[in-house]
Amino acid sequence: MLSVDFSFAERFVSGEQIKSIYDEVFQAHKKIHEDKVFEPIGWLDLPKKYDKKVVDEIIIEAQNIRKNCDVFIVIGIGGSYLGARAAIEFLHSNNYNLLENTPKIFFVGNSISSDELYEIMQICKNKSVCINVISKSGTTTEPAIAFRFFRDFLESVYGKSGAKERIYCTTDSGSNLKKLADEMGYKTFIIPQNIGGRYSVLSPVGLFPMAVTGIDVKKVLGGALNALTDYSIYGENLNDCYKYAAIRNLFYRQGKVTEIMVGYHPKMHYFTEWWKQLFGESEGKNGRGIFPASAIFSTDLHSLGQYIQQGLRNLFETVINVKKTNNDLIISESQNNADGLNYLSGKSVNFVNQKALEATLLAHTNGGVPNIVLNLDSFSEENFGYLVYFFEKACAVSACLLGVNPFNQPGVENYKKEMFKLLGKPNF
Ligand code: PA5
Numbered sequence: 001m002l003s004v005d006f007s008f009a010e011r012f013v014s015g016e017q018i019k020s021i022y023d024e025v026f027q028a029h030k031k032i033h034e035d036k037v038f039e040p041i042g043w044l045d046l047p048k049k050y051d052k053k054v055v056d057e058i059i060i061e062a063q064n065i066r067k068n069c070d071v072f073i074v075i076g077i078g079g080s081y082l083g084a085r086a087a088i089e090f091l092h093s094n095n096y097n098l099l100e101n102t103p104k105i106f107f108v109g110n111s112i113s114s115d116e117l118y119e120i121m122q123i124c125k126n127k128s129v130c131i132n133v134i135s136k137s138g139t140t141t142e143p144a145i146a147f148r149f150f151r152d153f154l155e156s157v158y159g160k161s162g163a164k165e166r167i168y169c170t171t172d173s174g175s176n177l178k179k180l181a182d183e184m185g186y187k188t189f190i191i192p193q194n195i196g197g198r199y200s201v202l203s204p205v206g207l208f209p210m211a212v213t214g215i216d217v218k219k220v221l222g223g224a225l226n227a228l229t230d231y232s233i234y235g236e237n238l239n240d241c242y243k244y245a246a247i248r249n250l251f252y253r254q255g256k257v258t259e260i261m262v263g264y265h266p267k268m269h270y271f272t273e274w275w276k277q278l279f280g281e282s283e284g285k286n287g288r289g290i291f292p293a294s295a296i297f298s299t300d301l302h303s304l305g306q307y308i309q310q311g312l313r314n315l316f317e318t319v320i321n322v323k324k325t326n327n328d329l330i331i332s333e334s335q336n337n338a339d340g341l342n343y344l345s346g347k348s349v350n351f352v353n354q355k356a357l358e359a360t361l362l363a364h365t366n367g368g369v370p371n372i373v374l375n376l377d378s379f380s381e382e383n384f385g386y387l388v389y390f391f392e393k394a395c396a397v398s399a400c401l402l403g404v405n406p407f408n409q410p411g412v413e414n415y416k417k418e419m420f421k422l423l424g425k426p427n428f
Contacts, residue, residue: 001226001377002386004240006247008361008371009316013250018243021250021401025242028400029234038407042194043392046202047224047385054189055217058204061168061187062211066102069166070127073120073150074209075109076134077142078277080170083201083388084209086274090384091215094267102214103130109146117146121153129154132212134170134205136191138177141416160184170204196407198278199392202385216381223385231393241390244318244372245397248290251316251370252402258291260308262319264353267379269296271320275391282399282406289402298356309367316370320387321357324378325350 031037032044065072074081085107088096097104106120131154133147154163169181170189181188189204200206202224207217231241238246248259259279261272272294283289295304308315331352333345344352361371374390376383399406420428 002240002383002390003375004244005373005375006243008365008373009247009251011365012254012316012370013247017250018238018246021246022238024401025238025246025397026234028245028397029242031400032396033232038396038405040194040196040199040407042192043196043199043202044396045228046195047221047228047389050202050221054204055207055221058189058208058211058217062208065130065212066214068128069103069130071124071129072103072105072209072212073124073129073131074105074107074134075131075143075146075150076107076170076205077110077140078281079197079200080134080136080140080143080205081107081110082198082270082274082277083206086270087201087206087210087215087220087384088213089267089270091210091379091381092213092267094269096213100213103212105209105213108150109133109143112142112145117149121149124153129157130166130168132168132170132208133177135177136172136175136197136200136205138171138175138180141419168208170208198281199407201274201388219381220385220388223380223382223387224389225385226382227386227389227393231390241394242397244390245394245401247372248316248318248398249401252290256290256314256316256370258293258315260304260315260317261292261294262317263294263296264298264319264321264357265325266296266299268320268322269294271387272296278391278395279398281409281412282395283402283404285404285408285411288404290398297360298353301356301360308364308369313368316372317364318372318374319357319361320374320376321354322376322379322383323354325353326379 032041074084088105093099106123108117108120131150133143135143151163151167154166158166164185167184167186168189169177169186170191171177171181172193173190178188178190180186189208191200191203191205195203202221207220210220211217227241231239233239234242261275263269263272276292276294279290279292284291308317328348328350330346330348331341331344334342361373365371374387376387396406417428
């Protein structure tokens with residue numbers, strides 16, 4: 001379960017200041033829950049109202065893939081892949097493809113890199129391959145290009161009829177991709193219309209790839225349901241999710257316009273990437289928004305640490321502290337102690353990591369960088385689901401506090417328009 005420690009932030013915002021924006025938080029809560037001024041907002045009740053039949057189907061199809069495929073290719077960009085990748089690394093490992101005896105999983109269509117596509121197609125040669133193309137709109141260029149290559153690849157190996165048994169589409173019921181899937185007979189998972197891309201990790205978008213790697217998706221949804229219950233009520237005291245939204249907004253008003261999401265394990269890297277996309281696309285508009293950055297410590301203490309400690313004081317950090325690791329190693333005793341490490345003999349690596357975390361909290365807050373700490377007991381499915389819902393809800397409330405719509409992304413179109421003009425796309 002999650003417990004949030006605000007003590008390293010409270011030095012920078014007073015209880016009075018937090019109280020002063022209670023009403024704004026309440027208005028944000030009302031906008032989301034009662035006024036229904038925004039669409040799409042289907043993510044809000046998803047852990048309670050998800051379609052159980054669809055989830056069962058996801059689990060059955062995933063089991064087939066686990067039995068029959070060596071390689072599983074996930075094609076998607078932004079909200080259509082980051083959540084799944086975050087879950088797989090958080091719950092298994094960033095070295096998942098080297099460790100597990102299940103289908104290797106590769107993510108493509110999240111760039112326009114020819115080398116990346118070529119390399120992964122080479123890896124697929126002489127392997128049993130299945131693909132999941134994920135695009136809500138069904139028109140996004142990056143995944144569309146990758147899908148064309150992988151469809152051609154599968155058809156060249158298995159023929160059209162063999163390929164169709166290996167292609168899974170996750171898309172909106174009205175998209176061109178859905179039409180294509182129907183024409184070709186591809187298995188399809190529908191993304192509910194009222195769930196937007198970056199809020200879709202708990203829909204088939206995230207659940208299907210997770211299930212292919214053996215993640216218990218019902219436990220993920222169970223964790224999210226716990227968060228939904230904890231953060232649906234607006235009381236006299238702000239719940240932790242709303243308090244996080246309130247405090248980060250107060251920091252923003254103080255000129256702390258960059259938030260660094262910090263993890264202490266490399267396998268949390270994609271969780272921070274997912275979080276950056278969620279907050280970046282939801283808040284950065286109308287000339288406003290906290291810039292979402294990320295770091296993995298202690299790795300990045302040896303790159304960004306100097307800046308965080310003594311650079312421009314426009315930062316705050318949100319630290320995710322997962323207290324228990326899956327495999328804790330004990331540091332041995334050395335006879336000659338040539339490396340001078342015997343003072344750590346008998347201590348576990350995770351103990352040292354925890355001390356690094358505690359020390360960094362002290363150093364950075366002393367250096368003028370407030371910290372909010374999210375404590376989790378372990379890397380469990382329930383905790384992952386809980387954390388996802390915590391941030392989705394906090395993001396929606398935060399964007400309302402900023403006075404922007406959390407659910408659109410009008411600026412993303414600008415690069416596309418310019419690119420389509422340069423590429424000679426009809427009507428641009
Ligand atoms: O959050 C969003 O809406 C975006 O990041 C989308 O997920 C991303 O642009 C991909 O869109 P689509 O799923 O339509 O291909």
